Amino acid sequence: MPQSNLPFARRSFGLLAALVWFVPGLLSAQAASAAAHHLPDAPHPAALPVLMAQATTPATPQVPVPAANAAPAQDNASRLTVLDAEQMAIKNNPRVTVGHLLTLAQHQVVRESRSAELPTATASLTGVEAEEATRISAGSLTASRLFEHAGAGAGFTQLITDFGRTGNLVASSKLREKAQNAGALATVEDIVLATDQAFYDALQAQALLRVAQQNVDTRQTTDNQVSSMTRSKLKSTLDLSFADVNLSQAKVLLLDAQDNAQATMAVLDSVLGLDHEVRYHLVESTEPLNAPPPDPEQLTQVALQQRPDLQALNYGQQADVKFSHAQRDQLLPSITAAGTAGIVPVRPDLYYTNNWWGGIGVNVNIPVFNGFLYTSQAKEATYRAQAASEQARDLRDVIVRDVHTSWLAANTAYQRVAVTAQLLNQANLALGLAQTRYKLGLSSIVELSQAQYQQTDAAIGNTDAIYQYRLSLATLNYEIGAQP
Numbered sequence: 001m002p003q004s005n006l007p008f009a010r011r012s013f014g015l016l017a018a019l020v021w022f023v024p025g026l027l028s029a030q031a032a033s034a035a036a037h038h039l040p041d042a043p044h045p046a047a048l049p050v051l052m053a054q055a056t057t058p059a060t061p062q063v064p065v066p067a068a069n070a071a072p073a074q075d076n077a078s079r080l081t082v083l084d085a086e087q088m089a090i091k092n093n094p095r096v097t098v099g100h101l102l103t104l105a106q107h108q109v110v111r112e113s114r115s116a117e118l119p120t121a122t123a124s125l126t127g128v129e130a131e132e133a134t135r136i137s138a139g140s141l142t143a144s145r146l147f148e149h150a151g152a153g154a155g156f157t158q159l160i161t162d163f164g165r166t167g168n169l170v171a172s173s174k175l176r177e178k179a180q181n182a183g184a185l186a187t188v189e190d191i192v193l194a195t196d197q198a199f200y201d202a203l204q205a206q207a208l209l210r211v212a213q214q215n216v217d218t219r220q221t222t223d224n225q226v227s228s229m230t231r232s233k234l235k236s237t238l239d240l241s242f243a244d245v246n247l248s249q250a251k252v253l254l255l256d257a258q259d260n261a262q263a264t265m266a267v268l269d270s271v272l273g274l275d276h277e278v279r280y281h282l283v284e285s286t287e288p289l290n291a292p293p294p295d296p297e298q299l300t301q302v303a304l305q306q307r308p309d310l311q312a313l314n315y316g317q318q319a320d321v322k323f324s325h326a327q328r329d330q331l332l333p334s335i336t337a338a339g340t341a342g343i344v345p346v347r348p349d350l351y352y353t354n355n356w357w358g359g360i361g362v363n364v365n366i367p368v369f370n371g372f373l374y375t376s377q378a379k380e381a382t383y384r385a386q387a388a389s390e391q392a393r394d395l396r397d398v399i400v401r402d403v404h405t406s407w408l409a410a411n412t413a414y415q416r417v418a419v420t421a422q423l424l425n426q427a428n429l430a431l432g433l434a435q436t437r438y439k440l441g442l443s444s445i446v447e448l449s450q451a452q453y454q455q456t457d458a459a460i461g462n463t464d465a466i467y468q469y470r471l472s473l474a475t476l477n478y479e480i481g482a483q484p
Contacts, residue, residue: 080280082199085272089195092273096191099184106173106180113173116166119158124342126151132348153342153357160337160362165329172322179315186308189478191271196474198271202264203282204467205257208460212257215456216250222452223247226445239445246449253456289417289469292410292476299480300403307481310395317388324381330374333366399479406476413469420462427451427458 090096130146137144159166223243229235269278293299304310339360347355367374434451437443 078280079283080199081283082196082285085195085199085268086192088272089191090188093191093271094273095187096184099180099187103177103180103184106177110170110173110177113166113169116159117170119156121154121156123154124152126153127346147348148346149344149348150346151342151344153340155340156338158337160335162334163329163332165326165332165334168322168326168329172319172326175315175319175322179312179319182308182312182315186312189308189481193474193478194271195268197471198264198268199282200467200471200474202261202268203284204463205261205264206282207463207467209254209257209261211456211459211463212250212254215452216247216254219243219247219250219452222448235445242445242449246452250456285470289414289466291414292407292473296404296407299407299476300400303399303403303480304396305481306483307399310392310399310481313388313392313395317385317392320381320385320388324378324385327374327381328378330377331367333364336363336365337361338363403476403479406472406479410469410472410476413465413472416465417462417469420458420465424455424458424462427455431455 127150128146129148132146132148134146135144136146223240223246226235226239226243230237230240265279266277268280269276272278337360339358341356341358343356345355431451431454434443434448438445438448
């Protein structure tokens, strides 16, 4: 060996001898002082499925439910899937009921408008006791002589034609009924989206709660071990201080997760139309996380065809056009038939030669001048119809924008699921290595704490990515007007 390499060789041999002596001594000391105190393995939260099938159940079975903090199941709770939640919200949410009732009311408006095309019939019974042949001296320009008599009769009126005005009013009412039906369906889709959001928020909050609980358990175990090793003089009080700080941070995270889980369940109960707190065990869907549809332009065309809120605006605009035509038709004449018939069994014979009467006639009503009222009403209705057309065009532009942005958000969320899953696997591996190095005394508590923090953060990020992608798919379905 060259002379210049002798010092380096001596130092290497000395370091190797010290390591051979130190490591077995450290391991034997750890085994003697804390045989039962082993650092836990990297946690693998049960609520972090990555493109894996989840357990599910039929629609409405009654089974126990776990509490929000992953406690043992409660006997009085039932399992709830997202489809069950949607159906329950559609059935119980008051906004859906309001939309249905308004649709029924609008149907009666159609019947009201159509009544002008049908005949009107009235029946009358009249009995008069008077001073024979006296006259009314004030307040009347009709035949003023009074006679004692009794009679019964009937009369009718029938619109022959008003040159399209009533027909346009009926058509306008029918279109508004269709608009109200579409509006009610849009309300249902709003409720379904709100239900999906509340459901996935609650699922995410419960999953994060389990992550926080496992984080507390892991750091509690670490704190107990470091405390034992500190009492055995194998670790310094600095290590114990770091472990205590990490445990306190984990407990704070757990408190926040518990509060968030309870708040999201309260929001879900509200969307479901419940006026009291109900505990559910939320069941995840078994459907795999497939990629979003590849063509946003096709989704845009589907949205423009079946979005119920756009249909409601289109029907409303058509109804405004028909109403403007009806207002214009007020300037045209109207032709009405009228008839009457009756009998007078009690009468003065001097003035009544027959005991019955009857007659029929036709009336033509021609508007001449009313201070430009009809003209102004027609122009007002025309302007409102044009404004409704522009509102529908504006909504079409918004739909095109929202479909594209929702599609982009869904694609980003889908890619984020894979990235966060990879990050979680790497964080679990890094935590396992950090625990091993800390056991062997090759690293400090700072390195272990950093690995634990990174693993917890990666678990939270992966959980968030999974449920945000499911929610982004629900939002995309809403934007294209998919039927619930």
